[in-house]
Amino acid sequence: MSKVATTMRLFRTVHGPVLEMDGTFRPLPDDWDALVDRDRLEAYLRECADRGPGQPRLDAPILAPVGSQEVWAAGVTYVRSRSARMEESKDSGGGTFYDRVYSAARPELFFKAVAWRARGPEQSVRIRRDSQWNVPEPELALCINSRGEIIGYTIANDMSSRDIEGENPLYLPQAKIYDGGCALGPALLVRSTPLPAATAIALRIERLGTVAFEGATTLSQMRRTGPELVEYLYRETSFPRGCVLLTGTGVVPPDSFTLRSGDEIRIDIAPIGTLVNRVE
Numbered sequence: 001m002s003k004v005a006t007t008m009r010l011f012r013t014v015h016g017p018v019l020e021m022d023g024t025f026r027p028l029p030d031d032w033d034a035l036v037d038r039d040r041l042e043a044y045l046r047e048c049a050d051r052g053p054g055q056p057r058l059d060a061p062i063l064a065p066v067g068s069q070e071v072w073a074a075g076v077t078y079v080r081s082r083s084a085r086m087e088e089s090k091d092s093g094g095g096t097f098y099d100r101v102y103s104a105a106r107p108e109l110f111f112k113a114v115a116w117r118a119r120g121p122e123q124s125v126r127i128r129r130d131s132q133w134n135v136p137e138p139e140l141a142l143c144i145n146s147r148g149e150i151i152g153y154t155i156a157n158d159m160s161s162r163d164i165e166g167e168n169p170l171y172l173p174q175a176k177i178y179d180g181g182c183a184l185g186p187a188l189l190v191r192s193t194p195l196p197a198a199t200a201i202a203l204r205i206e207r208l209g210t211v212a213f214e215g216a217t218t219l220s221q222m223r224r225t226g227p228e229l230v231e232y233l234y235r236e237t238s239f240p241r242g243c244v245l246l247t248g249t250g251v252v253p254p255d256s257f258t259l260r261s262g263d264e265i266r267i268d269i270a271p272i273g274t275l276v277n278r279v280e
Contacts (some may be wrong), residue, residue, distance in 0.1 A: 005049055007271055008045050008185040010035070010152070012067070012120075013060035020187070024054025029275055032067040033241045036152075037145045053069055064120035065143070065154050066183040068241040071118060072184060073139075073158055073239065074229050075108035076101050077248030078221050097169055107224055109233055112246060113182040124280040126180030127259050131161035134259045137249035137268040140195070140205040142226050143188055145242045148234040150226055152190040155267050155275040156246045157183040166169065180280065183265075184244065186273045194226060195219060200258060203251045204266040205259070217250030224248075 011021040017028040017035050028048060038044050061152060072085065076098050101108045119125050127134040135157035142150050165175035197220040204214040226247065233245060259265075263279045 002172055008042065008190040009272070010045075010065065010190055011058060011187050012063045012065045013058070014063065015060045018058055018060065019048055019054075020058070021045070021049045021054070024056060025058045026052075026054040028258035033069070036067070036069075036143060036188070037242050041151050042192060043146075045190060062121050063189060064115065064118045064123075065186075065265040066115045066118055066184055066244050068115065069143075069244050070111065070239060071113040071115075071184070071244045071246070072233060073110055073112040073156075073176070073225075074224070074248045075110065077107065077224050077229075078217065078250035079223075081152070102223065107229055107232055109229070110176065112176060117179050117182060119180055119183040119277060121183075121186040122276055122278075123183070124176070124180065124279050125157060125159055125183050125265070127159070127261075128161050128164070128178055128181075131164050131175075132258065133163035133166075133255050134159065134161050135257065136160075136203065136259065136265045138151045138201050138251050138265075139246045139249050140199075140269060141184060141203060142230065142245045142247060143242070144230055144234075144239070144245060146238075146240055147193075148230055150230060152188045153191065153195060153269075153272060154184055154188050154244070155186070155269050155272050156244075157267055157275060157277060158246050158249065159183070183275060185275050185276045196222045199269065200266045201251065204268075205253070206247075206264045206266070207260065207262070212263065213253045215251040215253070222247065222252045 011018040019026045139156045141154045141156040144153045161175040164171050199219045201215040205212045259279050265277050268274045
C-alpha cells in the first residue's frame, strides 16, 4: 500500500474501533481511549492497514466517537452566533457580554458532556421539558489527545435551550448540559493538519417529510483557530484521556424556529460524513 496521504476515519462500534481507509474497513484490537491517545497515530493506522485486506462495508452499529474523554465547547466564535446570543439575552442585560467575548483575546469555553450523556449517529437527541425554544447547533469538533495535540475531527450537534440561556447568561450550564443534549459522529477523521478554510458545515432539519430549516457556513467564518482554542482549554487543566472540543456554530435558525419531537437533524461536513439524529 502506498504511503501517500489518504483519508482515514475511525469508527467506534459496539465491537470496538474500526479503521476505514482506501474504501475498506479494518477492525482494530485497540481500546478506544488508548487508541486515540497513541503517539504517531496516523503512522500506526497505516501500519494496521498494511497488515491485510479489509472488509467492503461496516456492519457493526456505530457509537459516538468518545470514550472516557470529556466533551467541551467554545462559544461565540462566529459572527452569526454572536448576533444570536446578543439578541436572546438583551432583555436580561447580557447582550453586551457576547459582543465583548467575541472580540476578546480569551475565548468562551465551557463543559458540555461526558460520553454517557452524548448520543451517536442515528440515536435520539432530546429537548428539555422545561424549555420552549430549542435549536441544534452544527459544529466542527476537535479531537485532542492528552498532550494537547489535535489528532482529528468529528461532527457535533450542540443542542441548546435558547430561552433558558437568554433568561440569564448564568443559566448557560442548564441550557447546554443535560442527557441527550449532545451528539457526535459518525466518525473521527484522523488528520494532523487543519481542514481547509473552505470546508462547509451544512444543517438540514426535516419535519413531517418537509424541510423546516436549512443553512450552511464555512470554516473561513470562524474568528478563532483550533490551536488557539486548544491552548486556552489546556491551560491549567489536564485531560489524561484527551478531550473533544466543539468549536462553535455559524448556522443558527431564526428566532421563530424551535425544534419539535420527531424532527430529523442532519449535519454534513465532508469528508467526515453526515451526522443524523432524531429529536425524541
